[in-house]
Amino acid sequence: MNYSDIHNKVRLWYKRYGRETLPWRQTDDPYVIYISEMMLQQTQVKTVLERFFFPFLERFPTLQSIKEASLDDLLHAWQGLGYYRRARYIYDCAQIAAPKLPTDPKELVKLPGIGKSTAHAIAAFSTHQPVAILDANVKRILYRFFAKQKATEKELWQMAEELLDREEPYIYNQAMMDIGAMVCLPKAPKCELCPLSSHCMGRENPLAYPQKKERKKRPIKQKKIAVVQCNNKLLMRKRQTELLGGLWEFPEVEELQLPVDKPCCTITHTYTHFKLEAELFYIKVDQCSGIKEGEWIDIASFSEIATSSLEKKIIKQLFQTDTN
Ligand code: SF4
Structure with missing residues (x-):
């Protein structure tokens, strides 16, 4: 299918409503983008923005500065963000890649703790490479857009690549994250405001996609x-x-x-x-x-x-x- 109509709508939507002023969108430095991606994996934008992003970068302005620091220092700077495995990955990554993070996704995924989606985000946001991202918000959009109740990781990547705007991968990927965070909401999607709605196959009953998983009780x-x-x-x-x-x-x-x-x-x-x-x-x-x-x-x-x-x-x- 040709999605050029959707791509145009997404580009216009991003110009009007996208969160372009987020500080990690004001840079093409792969290190800064990487740190923001790692922080945002389990922590909300507001929390990262208000409490962690700037102090962390002030303490560790480059990948080299992390390599030269101790793991203790890094863990201390990460305090409050939780999921400390992310901080240890950043530390291990700096030991291998400093002074400079690569921007080729194939090289990035070889580094500790950098999965395909993070690698693609760094590549798309630092050097505008035509690769798709697949975070939790984007997955929800894809399930609904293609009206899929279930999908394997491989199928989700296929859907992500099918819908990707290869001419404007930077805008498209940023917009998809914003649409997931602001429009295609988990419990109350605002389909009437969504730039994808004209082609969205799940629009009639968005809450049916993806199928809800049974919540396991925590042991x-x-x-x-x-x-x-x-x-x-x-x-x-x-x-x-x-x-x-x-x-x-x-x-x-x-x-x-x-x-x-x-x-x-x-x-x-x-x-x-x-x-x-x-x-x-x-x-x-x-x-x-x-x-x-x-x-x-x-x-x-x-x-x-x-x-x-x-x-x-x-x-x-x-x-x-x-x-x-
Ligand atoms: S039209 Fe509705 S269900 Fe489809 S992607 Fe947009 S917000 Fe989500």
Whole structure:
């Protein structure tokens, strides 16, 4: 099918309504575009814009500056954005690609944490290459536009490439992201305002596409967390696991050779794939040197180390101190 009519409408729509002033659209620097793409993967535009984008780039203005920094520094700058795996990918990527990020999608996808859609976004937005992107918003548009209740990743890419405006890939891709965020909304699509509506096969019943997945209940995990205090210091250790790896956390009771009584309180924390119900054991010791596991962190400098929101919650609950 020929989509030139749709492409013209999308171009006009973007000129009129597109979010052209977003700071990552004011540059063709692949590094800046890459950082914005990584931040926006799991975090809303407003949050990235108001709290994270500018401070991060001030601290790390180039890929080389990330290569020269420590992972701790990077994780600290990423605090509050969550999904810390993204920060570790950026760090690993800088070790390989600095001083300059490539713009060829085939080279980009070889780097850690850069999938096809992110690679295409960097290529389309930095050098206007005719490649499609496929983020969550674009997927929803494609399901509806082609009236598909289900599709494999491969089929979604085929649809994305079929609809792509190869003459104006920059405008088209930015517009698709904006249409997904502003018009083809998950619960209340505004089809009457949509530049794709004349050819949209799902327009009559957009909420039927894609088919809703059954929501799985989050499993519950339990943990006994030791908050050990010696003078004005707390015992912490660096997390080594895939989830939140590299961040400082409180040890678990079983790891320490310390007598414990009853938990002082409980705390719950929700992660993407599970809910944590933890018992907190507050233990006060007189001799810091008697404990070999972990490191002692000054309570006053707690805000300077990279920790997850669970640790911040624990500190707030036990010491009424905000470490944000
Ligand atoms: S016409 Fe409606 S359903 Fe189709 S893409 Fe536009 S907003 Fe989505």
